[in-house]
Amino acid sequence: MRGVVMYAPGDVRVVEREDPKIIEPTDAIIRITATCICGSDLWPYRGVEPVDHTLMGHEYVGVVEEIGAAVQTVSVGDFVVGSFAVSDNTCEICRAGYQSRCLHGSFVAGDIGTQAEKARIPYADGTLVATPGQPEMDLVPSLLAASDVLGTGWFAAVAAEAGPGKTVAVVGDGAVGLMGVLAAQQLGAERIIAMSRHADRQGWASQFGATDIVESRGDEGVAAIKELTGGLGAHSVIEAVGTEESMLQAIRSTRPGGHVGYVGVSHDGVTLHANQLFFAEVHLMGGPAPVRRFLPELIDLIWRREIDPGKVFDLTLPLDQAAEGYQAMHERRAIKTLLTL
Amino acid sequence: MRGVVMYAPGDVRVVEREDPKIIEPTDAIIRITATCICGSDLWPYRGVEPVDHTLMGHEYVGVVEEIGAAVQTVSVGDFVVGSFAVSDNTCEICRAGYQSRCLHGSFVAGDIGTQAEKARIPYADGTLVATPGQPEMDLVPSLLAASDVLGTGWFAAVAAEAGPGKTVAVVGDGAVGLMGVLAAQQLGAERIIAMSRHADRQGWASQFGATDIVESRGDEGVAAIKELTGGLGAHSVIEAVGTEESMLQAIRSTRPGGHVGYVGVSHDGVTLHANQLFFAEVHLMGGPAPVRRFLPELIDLIWRREIDPGKVFDLTLPLDQAAEGYQAMHERRAIKTLLTL
Structure with a gap:
């Protein structure tokens, strides 16, 4: 064959x-x-x-x-x-x-x-x-x-506890991120913020159910998510990239007590500071879906x-x-x- | 004054x-x-x-x-x-x-x-x-x-989802760890494994409700927890130290899909490999209680x-x-x- x-x-x-x-x-x-x-x-x-x-x-x-x-x-x-x-x-x-x-x-x-x-x-x-x-x-x-790709995005949304009344942010505008948007919508999320700086991906995200788009990243990206959520951060954040930057973006965009579902495949050398996890006080769940x-x-x-x-x-x-x-x-x-x- | x-x-x-x-x-x-x-x-x-x-x-x-x-x-x-x-x-x-x-x-x-x-x-x-x-x-x-100390141990036990039918492991035999044992017992855990190599602390842990003691650490400690849990790892693990070693001990002692509640105060320089988190596939929740x-x-x-x-x-x-x-x-x-x- x-x-x-x-x-x-x-x-x-x-x-x-x-x-x-x-x-x-x-x-x-x-x-x-x-x-x-x-x-x-x-x-x-x-x-x-x-x-x-x-x-x-x-x-x-x-x-x-x-x-x-x-x-x-x-x-x-x-x-x-x-x-x-x-x-x-x-x-x-x-x-x-x-x-x-x-x-x-x-x-x-x-x-x-x-x-x-x-x-x-x-x-x-x-x-x-x-x-x-x-x-x-x-x-x-x-x-x-x-x-x-759908199963993984779905798992991320479930791990992030996306659901009715929740604001969900999605870090990553690749296929898994887009499926995370779709999953969040199906699970009944009230608001879905896609983080993307590419016009075509933004369009896809909107088609799959995103209600808001944030183009900025890093500190500015976190600030933009906070601004959209009354200063608190999203209830649920889907991480679908797998880099240190994307994990931090996800953790920092989540309100205290909120949930991060991470499915971006992490690589050797990607490290997280325990300190940042500790004071973020968010739920983390992820891995191979x-x-x-x-x-x-x-x-x-x-x-x-x-x-x-x-x-x-x-x-x-x-x-x-x-x-x-x-x-x-x-x-x-x-x-x-x-x-x- | x-x-x-x-x-x-x-x-x-x-x-x-x-x-x-x-x-x-x-x-x-x-x-x-x-x-x-x-x-x-x-x-x-x-x-x-x-x-x-x-x-x-x-x-x-x-x-x-x-x-x-x-x-x-x-x-x-x-x-x-x-x-x-x-x-x-x-x-x-x-x-x-x-x-x-x-x-x-x-x-x-x-x-x-x-x-x-x-x-x-x-x-x-x-x-x-x-x-x-x-x-x-x-x-x-x-x-x-x-x-x-009690409130913190209690939070750790709740974050680790200690409860009926659960096996709870506690990393750290200080005051917070001991209060984690007490909390796990109050929350109805079926089995509570205290990790301690000090005879006096082991005695305290037993008094507060520990059903098992594991003296070893690192790979051996993980193996001991697995042996006590049919090869799976504990459902719930309380981390009450705040070092890299203790966080890894906690994560690795938890079964896939299980919960880690971490309350040991982490310091600058304590890092976690995203890879290890990803493939552990455990829930993490912690921070200041x-x-x-x-x-x-x-x-x-x-x-x-x-x-x-x-x-x-x-x-x-x-x-x-x-x-x-x-x-x-x-x-x-x-x-x-x-x-x-």
Whole structure:
């Protein structure tokens, strides 16, 4: 089969890979219908994270082609959405809603590589969720978004306790930030402030539900959020970048007792001063999103056409042109690239 | 009046100070019945924080001697317990339960100095809570504890979401840690693991409700907590030290999705790696405790003799011997020193 391999920073190729096979009885093999490029795939692309002939891709929707003997909840022929985190969905941590930290879990990134024609998904019962039927084609991008970028933005909004009566600020105008805006709106937030200095992203944010835009950053950005919130700061802040600057922006934009949900992937060398945390006195929750917790609800919202997160894909290319998809995102010509098969 | 002044690290003196006077109509003057030395007072004593002729003390109980024209809820003659944080208790942040970050707030430490015969308390209505009557003398230490050390341990336990069915680990065997143990027990925790390597503190922890003791620290300490919790980590962890080591101990001892309540005062230079936070995936909440939120409930528990936090004072001295009180705590000969007037 064909699959995307990143040979080195900036060097993305579509090559022939061995077809995946069932290894464990809990595995499923899926034929991928659509996959995409994640903002986090840009870290190795830019040389910020190590990369060496790495199998790329961790977002996916597709049709089940084969199941192991122990798989019970998905069947051959089902259309499925999967999380980027493998989970058994039965351990105590999964049952508490933290499937991205499943005791038997792993990450699809690296090991599996879903920017490919097929993928082996471990713990299929715990990782995949079947849609109510075969989706109409125009729903596929939204279902694909649920696999990571929507699920992650949703988790951030939940972790930030976005909801009725709340003012939510969103730090980061990438795909995850935009999905955080959508999630905050769905969760009933009263006011949603998107922090963005790019006109096109501002437009997207407004489309997804932002009520206010703040262009400034740093001290000025914090001051702008305070001005919009009676001097107090936002109740809920979504952090969707993963740098020291963005974490501080989020923490400082939150009122005392408020909540920060952070999902920007942090890197070695990003440090926080305990002092600043201590005197900020805000709730912090974040990490790799337990997308599986939210999948049934998100699939239902998409199926009923209540939400249209698929709009976040502003570039669609065939898998063979993956390299151009990376390049476009790297140059910020595209927010997020969908790859078709 | 007499009051404690720290001239320089290690140099604590009881000197003649000017009597406090009403300045604002919301002030009250109280005659202090008992005060005490806080673990955080040891930071300047040890030269870790700057100090220069600083008025000491922020914990206090006493009798109202005079009130400003606007004071309504406390009267001359009332016995009152006050928080170490001044709060109006009416602003939006106070109403949300974060009185230690009141919009009009300040800290008693430094400006006021309650290791003295009298003190001026701003925002008396919002900072002080009157007891139901004049307390019996044996209740005074417990009421004094509510002013900070109990209130802080209680906040940590609440922030860590200690409660029925939960396993709570407590990092730090000082007075606040011990009060965290007491709070966790009162909040109905199923199991309380005190981390302590000192036999005497272990005894105290058991008295206050600890069900298990872990002596090891670092990797071994984390492993010990995991072993006691089916490999998962504690649901709730109270951090009551304020160093990088203790914060990491707390974070790493918490299961994914669990809660850390941190109240150890952090210092400049204590940093956390965002990476470790991200992949720990735990809730963090902490800072200066909004003691005022809990005072009515704590006073009630003490008044009904349901709890006896006053046991945490293992040394009682007259104010004039404050220097010895500091020295005893510095040398860990005493957990916490009560000063009588």
